[in-house]
Amino acid sequence: MPGFVRLKKEDGSALPWRARRCDTFLCRLQGLMFRRRLRPDEALLFVEARESRTATAIHMFFVFCPIAVVWLRTDGVIVDKVRARPFRPLYTPAAPARYYLEAAPALLEWVEVGERLQIESD
Numbered sequence: 277m278p279g280f281v282r283l284k285k286e287d288g289s290a291l292p293w294r295a296r297r298c299d300t301f302l303c304r305l306q307g308l309m310f311r312r313r314l315r316p317d318e319a320l321l322f323v324e325a326r327e328s329r330t331a332t333a334i335h336m337f338f339v340f341c342p343i344a345v346v347w348l349r350t351d352g353v354i355v356d357k358v359r360a361r362p363f364r365p366l367y368t369p370a371a372p373a374r375y376y377l378e379a380a381p382a383l384l385e386w387v388e389v390g391e392r393l394q395i396e397s398d
Contacts, residue, residue: 280398281321283377291386293379294398295319313341319379321395327372334376336364344383347373352393357384 279297284290298320324331327350334345339362346357347369355371359381369376375395377383387393 282396282398283321284394284396286392286394291383291393293317293319293377293383295321295377295379297321297323299323314343314380316380316382319377319383322376322378324374327374329368329372332373332376333366333368334360334378335366336360336362339363342381343378344381346377346379346383346387347371348375348377348393350374352395354387354389354391354393357387357389359384 281295281297282290283293283295294317296319299322322332332347336343339360341362343360344357345360345367347355349355349372352375355373356369358367360367360378
């Protein structure tokens, strides 16, 4: 069974998403492909072995709804964020990241580049 995490800001406030930790090959391969929509509270936190721009790049092929993507370094600092549109070939973070969070577009209103998030097991 996959694990779930909560993301908290430095002031202790939690983001309103319970994210499924996606750290296996199959989970990362599937991602949000073939999804027609996301529930407002649904999110995936992808985990890579190390910080990288290429390993954390995403595509939107077969993703049928816009999503928010937020990239974080190992220490939880947000290095980039974007509203990703369906069927776009490539989104790459501006700086190396180890984690990336995919959720409903409203996520972009909750976070800022440079802000630090803590990842806590749920």
